[in-house]
Amino acid sequence: MKRFLPALFLVSLSTVLFVSCDKGSDFGYTEPDNGYVFLTGKAAADLPEAERKYVGSVNDYAFQVLGKEEPEVFSPLGSAMLLAMLAEGAEGETRDEICQVLGYSDPSLESLRQFCLDMTSIARRSGQASFSHAAFLNDRSFLLDSYQKRVKEYYDAIAVNLDFSDQKKALAYINGWAEKKTGGLIPDIMSQLGANAFAYLMTTAWFKASWQTPFEGRTSLQAFRYENGRTGQVEMMQTSRMVPYYVNDWMQAVRLDYEGGDYAMYVIFPEGDHTLSGLVKKMDSAFWTDFLATQKQVDADIRMPKFVLSEEKDLKDALKACGMRRAFSDGADFSSMSVAQLYISGIMQKSVIRVSETGTEAASVSVAEMMAVDAPGSGETPLAFHADRPFLYLIANKTTGAILYEGLFR
Numbered sequence: 001m002k003r004f005l006p007a008l009f010l011v012s013l014s015t016v017l018f019v020s021c022d023k024g025s026d027f028g029y030t031e032p033d034n035g036y037v038f039l040t041g042k043a044a045a046d047l048p049e050a051e052r053k054y055v056g057s058v059n060d061y062a063f064q065v066l067g068k069e070e071p072e073v074f075s076p077l078g079s080a081m082l083l084a085m086l087a088e089g090a091e092g093e094t095r096d097e098i099c100q101v102l103g104y105s106d107p108s109l110e111s112l113r114q115f116c117l118d119m120t121s122i123a124r125r126s127g128q129a130s131f132s133h134a135a136f137l138n139d140r141s142f143l144l145d146s147y148q149k150r151v152k153e154y155y156d157a158i159a160v161n162l163d164f165s166d167q168k169k170a171l172a173y174i175n176g177w178a179e180k181k182t183g184g185l186i187p188d189i190m191s192q193l194g195a196n197a198f199a200y201l202m203t204t205a206w207f208k209a210s211w212q213t214p215f216e217g218r219t220s221l222q223a224f225r226y227e228n229g230r231t232g233q234v235e236m237m238q239t240s241r242m243v244p245y246y247v248n249d250w251m252q253a254v255r256l257d258y259e260g261g262d263y264a265m266y267v268i269f270p271e272g273d274h275t276l277s278g279l280v281k282k283m284d285s286a287f288w289t290d291f292l293a294t295q296k297q298v299d300a301d302i303r304m305p306k307f308v309l310s311e312e313k314d315l316k317d318a319l320k321a322c323g324m325r326r327a328f329s330d331g332a333d334f335s336s337m338s339v340a341q342l343y344i345s346g347i348m349q350k351s352v353i354r355v356s357e358t359g360t361e362a363a364s365v366s367v368a369e370m371m372a373v374d375a376p377g378s379g380e381t382p383l384a385f386h387a388d389r390p391f392l393y394l395i396a397n398k399t400t401g402a403i404l405y406e407g408l409f410r
Helices: 049-069 076-089 092-102 110-126 145-155 167-181 276-281 285-293 316-321
Strands: 129-138 157-162 199-210 216-225 231-247 251-257 263-270 296-305 307-314 342-355 359-372 383-386 391-397 403-409
Touching: 049 076, 049 092, 049 110, 049 276, 049 285, 049 316, 049 403, 076 092, 076 110, 076 129, 076 145, 076 199, 076 342, 076 359, 076 403, 110 129, 110 145, 129 145, 129 167, 145 157, 157 167, 167 199, 199 403, 231 383, 251 296, 263 276, 276 391, 307 403, 316 342, 342 403, 359 403
Parallel strands: 129 157, 296 383
Antiparallel strands: 129 199, 199 359, 216 231, 231 251, 231 296, 251 263, 263 391, 307 342, 342 359, 391 403
């Protein structure tokens, strides 16, 4: 059996939706009556310099998590969207540290907001990805009107008050929302709610696309060499076609395009004696930019495993390692979110990816639990590109380079 490692997903999506703090329906999630408000997105190539910088910063965060955590699947953009919502409610050093993770320094947050709007619009325009945001509050909890207005305008968030003491009803509503927003891939993001939690802020990221050229019907059991040296059998997909290719002295990679031309999966594995762990530690946004610009077309015989991966990942240590510490302490300042003195008691992401002969479907839900400080705690010839050994995969927008998902198959 394949050994599954911790993984994270991140997706860049579109719709904008918000309602004020309303009571949830008795059982399960139902879409608010006002529906969706779709943003008009600019062309990806027209992103201003500041926003291109944020793409680089989020990708640096992606590679930092990849190198330290070695996840099976991670959604950098999905978790970055949740951090942006948290930054909207933070002040002082708390906000500075959150923005540091995102590579952002403008105290007005204006260009960060526009970045999130544009990433959302680009994803929506493709029809293959979407983001959704929500704040689920304890019945006794209230957000500032100004915060609700901002997250409505810039992040499409809904805000709903629920009775956390009635676990069955509250969980049915929250899990129903997550299931709807992830296309059924994640039906149970929460199994228990903290009775004294102030709120749960959530961001979903969903992606579904068919390959531009599907794999041929030649899937068969073939050998896969695992990182520990043993060999096992996996369902190996096969195809022969022209693909963009990159090689240097420590890695080789191919790009597999999805229908529509906006997104692609990049499959990367080590060359020679180099290891997968060593490979990911060499990668950063500067290399990624160069990599995207220097691929060449080759005729290739491609073999790649068909796989399904899922992972639930605690993000607190990874974010602390990136410099975001104050938000998790009783010295946190979220005074632009609520009059209560709040801190983040936990932050996690649950992700799923399915890769088959016809395409890819992936989803993630990122969750931040907010607590009040005074509350009780909770080649010339066809290239043989055979991914028959551990490899890295990334799904990214081909124009902006923003990484939607990443992970290790090993």
